[in-house]
Every structure is written in structure tokens, then in C-alpha cells.
Amino acid sequence: MEVEQQQPSYTSNFIIHLNENEDNGISYRSRKSSPKLVKHYILGEVLGEGAYGKVKDGMDSFTQKRVAVKILKRARLKKIPGGEASVLKEINITKKLHNKHIIKLIDHFIIEEKGKLYIVYEYVGGGTLQNILENAPNGRLPPHQSQFIFRQLIEACEYIHSQKILHRDIKPDNILFTHANVLKLSDFGVAEDSSQLEDFECLSRSYGSPAFQPPELTQFQTTFSPFKIDIWAMGVTLYLMTIGKFPFSGANMFVLFENISKCKIEFPNDLDKDLVNLIKGILQVDHIQRFSLGQIKNHPWCIKYIPETEPFVPLLEESKFLPLEMAYGDDEGDDGGGGRGGDDELIFGYENDANTIDLQDPEYIPSISVGDQPPSTPTLHHQQQSQQFHGNGNNVLYDPRNNEHLINGLPVHPIELDPVNIKKSSIGTNISDVALIRENYICSDNDASSGQDDEEYSDDNEISGEDLNPTNHRGDRVKGNKKSLGGKRKNNSDSSKIEFNPNRSSPQPPLRNSSNRRPKITFESPHNKSKCIIN
Numbered sequence: 001m002e003v004e005q006q007q008p009s010y011t012s013n014f015i016i017h018l019n020e021n022e023d024n025g026i027s028y029r030s031r032k033s034s035p036k037l038v039k040h041y042i043l044g045e046v047l048g049e050g051a052y053g054k055v056k057d058g059m060d061s062f063t064q065k066r067v068a069v070k071i072l073k074r075a076r077l078k079k080i081p082g083g084e085a086s087v088l089k090e091i092n093i094t095k096k097l098h099n100k101h102i103i104k105l106i107d108h109f110i111i112e113e114k115g116k117l118y119i120v121y122e123y124v125g126g127g128t129l130q131n132i133l134e135n136a137p138n139g140r141l142p143p144h145q146s147q148f149i150f151r152q153l154i155e156a157c158e159y160i161h162s163q164k165i166l167h168r169d170i171k172p173d174n175i176l177f178t179h180a181n182v183l184k185l186s187d188f189g190v191a192e193d194s195s196q197l198e199d200f201e202c203l204s205r206s207y208g209s210p211a212f213q214p215p216e217l218t219q220f221q222t223t224f225s226p227f228k229i230d231i232w233a234m235g236v237t238l239y240l241m242t243i244g245k246f247p248f249s250g251a252n253m254f255v256l257f258e259n260i261s262k263c264k265i266e267f268p269n270d271l272d273k274d275l276v277n278l279i280k281g282i283l284q285v286d287h288i289q290r291f292s293l294g295q296i297k298n299h300p301w302c303i304k305y306i307p308e309t310e311p312f313v314p315l316l317e318e319s320k321f322l323p324l325e326m327a328y329g330d331d332e333g334d335d336g337g338g339g340r341g342g343d344d345e346l347i348f349g350y351e352n353d354a355n356t357i358d359l360q361d362p363e364y365i366p367s368i369s370v371g372d373q374p375p376s377t378p379t380l381h382h383q384q385q386s387q388q389f390h391g392n393g394n395n396v397l398y399d400p401r402n403n404e405h406l407i408n409g410l411p412v413h414p415i416e417l418d419p420v421n422i423k424k425s426s427i428g429t430n431i432s433d434v435a436l437i438r439e440n441y442i443c444s445d446n447d448a449s450s451g452q453d454d455e456e457y458s459d460d461n462e463i464s465g466e467d468l469n470p471t472n473h474r475g476d477r478v479k480g481n482k483k484s485l486g487g488k489r490k491n492n493s494d495s496s497k498i499e500f501n502p503n504r505s506s507p508q509p510p511l512r513n514s515s516n517r518r519p520k521i522t523f524e525s526p527h528n529k530s531k532c533i534i535n
């Protein structure tokens, strides 16, 4: 039976009393299945939540390809100095990376009227390494599975470093897997493009997750090798994956940083000696002695055959894209057998929104506030730095025939040979830096959990039962399980303020926009508030 409802007055509280037990022909669906449309993407369930927004399951309605849509609130970003600029940086960095082990950025746009910025990524459904570790017996993976994953991580890092990109937040939460077991490095939220850096001072601050920070950052050293920061984090990830706990811990961040600086690592007695040697080579306090990616890649533990003694810890199960199931009618009787077998035509509202800004449109020019300078070329004297590196007693050779540097006979990317020197006065050695760290690591989680004032409930202009219900509480929303030591903050030091131009309209005329689109009305079940009907 079709439920005919008059258009309610949305300004008044409006509750419809329906009895689910009566045979009124109304079928209720789970509320979470409610599809939403932004640009031409259908949004589904929340896949995960980060410090600044959530990531939703999605589908491109043109190609029917599954996507993951990161939704960021501009109001929340504006509260962070350089917040939007750092998201633009994340977009620009991810956009320039093309490798099977790097998450692919598909689209990005702003919807002015919603005050939200959307970043569309390829969907990677097997879960994160963190998810896999949580399902693993004793929190660790079988050696052959660890090796399989670690080799892919090496490839991912080799690629980004070859593009002069520093990830700066390598950790199990940011390592995703496809169902074909392909590793994808994600979340370039604090990454830096070293080719765009004027100086390297910003790298001396630890913006990544504390437990994965190297000693040169926890000790505020003035000389460090930028790419060795990622290599250290790979070592912590390898330890965690193979041993099932962090190599360094502490009741608070100061103790943790002290333990990282001391670098006392314990290994189980029965651990593979090659693995112990590899981890020790990576987790070296001296960043110059620390293994390069070439040394890691050719290390005996990485190249040897490890027999499959235990089964792989499984990935997350493949899930269906719920809105699509619903659109085709997967309920019994809807299409004579469920699933996509019926004659239903899939119709989605509108293609473009008048208020959508396509950030890829060449006509879109962000206004840059006065005083900002375009990035200039790096000022490092590479040759001088390399000499210093050579002078440190390392066995670095240059092979002119292949135009490559070798450490202990193994090729190393030239970028790894360049330690960076920064002025002592410009980095954290005083009390104000303690405040900075506190702000970076202690407030970030609070930020994530607070700010419910701008917590979203509805992704577009649809009107739901919740909106009509005066007793609706906004605080009940599912939050990501952020670890207390895993939180982080975007680059607050970036003083450049890139403002999006609010006066710019969409380059394409909308087929249906928010004003002529029929509002969707949702009524909740009188007995089960998690169920609703969609008219």
C-alpha cells in the first residue's frame, strides 16, 4: 500500500502515530539504509570516523563504482588555524600519487549550502590493518602474513618517497586492504611534499601519532632525515604486527617519548632472528644508521620464504552497498525474489547542485589572503648535506654508471641521504613546545568528541523523522574508537589562509537542485526507532 501523506509543515513539530502491529501495509526498514545523494554520489553507512569528519560508504551513480566519501565540516575546519589549507594540501598530495598501493582520490568538492567539503576515494573494503590486528589471536599476525603485508608497505613507501612525499603518519589505522589483499596506504592528512618545502622546520614537529614517532622528533633534535621518520613508523608497525604489542609505551605522552628516546626494545626469546635483526636495524635511535628502504627491502627476513604455518587472519567481510540493495528492492516480494532481479529502474535525483564547487574546475581559484607567498624551492644545500652524511662514517658509494647511491652495496634513494639541519632556536626545546605537544595530542581527541553543535545528522536536505521529533538528541551518534595515543592534529603551523570563494557558482547548470528537488520524508516506527519508512 502506498502511504499518501500531505506535505507536513516542517516548521512545526510533527509526529505521526502509526501502529506497527496493525496490518496497515506499511513495511519498516532499518533507518541506517536511508540513501542520500551528494553531487552524483549515493551515500550509505558510516565506514569510519577520523578527527575531523567521517568517512561514508558511497557509490558513483553514473559508473556504479563503490567509493568512500570523506565528509569534512568547514565550520569545524575553520576553527583550526590553516585547517582548510591543510585539507587542500592533503587533496593535492593524494591527487599526484598514482600507485596500486596508494589510495586513489577520485573527486573532491564543496557544497556551500551544507558547509561541507567532500573527498571521494576509491572504496577499499577489507578493513584496516588495525581491524585485522584486532581480530588476530594475541593481536599479532602469522609471520608469512606479516611479511606479505610488510613487503607491500615497503613498495608503498618506496613510491611516495620517490615522489618526494613524506607520509608522516604511517600506522595500522592508515593501512587499508582490498578484498584481493592489496595494501593501500591512506590518510595523507599530515603528509608533506618535500619538493614544495621552503625549509624543513615544520618536519621537526611531530604531527603523526605519538607511539609511531622517532627519537629525533621526541628529543627535538636539530638534525634529522625526513624520510627516516616514515621508516621508523614502518618499524613500529612491523613490531606491532609480528609481536602483538607496541615496542614503546608509557602511561602518558611524556613517559612514552622518554621511552622512545631510550629505545630499549624487548623481543620474545623465540622470535625469528632475522626479524629481530630487521627490527633492530629499523628502530635505531641514530637516524643516519637507521636502515634505508633499500636495506629493508633486501633484508633476509623480507626476501626469504616463510612457510604458511597458520592461516591468514581474515580481512573484514565484503559488505553490500545497502542503498543500492534498497533501491532495487531487496525485501522479499519487492522484486519477486530479492536482490537486483526485478525490473526496478534505478533513478537518482539530481546530477549537480547549484551550490557545489568543483575544486578540479580550472575556473575555480581559491582566494589567497594578503601576505601569502607561493612556495619557493627548497633552500637545502644537498651536496653539503650529503658530504656531512658521508663524513659520518657510513659506507655510501655513488655508482655513476647506474646513477645511484649505494649503502653497503645496496641502492638507496638520494633523498634518504639528506639529513636536514634546522636552527636550534626554531624547534621545540622549551616549555612552549610542551604546550604545543599538549595541544597537538591531548586536545585533538577532545576536539573529535566535542563540537556536537555542528555534528551532522542529515547529509542533505531531506527531512527525517528525527528532524520532526522534538526529543531528538544529537549526542547519540556513533563515534570512531580513537585511541588515546593515536590522535593527531593537522599542521597548525601553516599560516597561509586559503579561503574558498563563496560567490562562485557551479560550472554546470543543475538538472535538479536542492530547491526543486522533492524533499524526502522519513517516518519512524512507533515501536522501533531504528526503523523507518521512506516515502
Ligand SMILES: Nc1ncnc2c1ncn2[C@@H]1O[C@H](COP(=O)(O)OP(=O)(O)OP(=O)(O)O)[C@@H](O)[C@H]1O
Pocket: 047, 048, 049, 050, 051, 052, 053, 054, 055, 067, 068, 070, 103, 121, 122, 123, 124, 125, 128, 173, 174, 176, 186, 187, 189, 488
Ligand atoms: N577508501 C576507504 N575505503 C573504505 N574505508 C575507508 C576508506 N578511507 C577511510 N576508511 C575508513 O574510515 C576510517 C577513517 O578514515 P580516515 O583515517 O581517512 O579519516 P581521518 O579523518 O583522516 O582520520 P584521522 O583522525 O586519522 O585524520 C578509516 O579508519 C577506515 O575505517
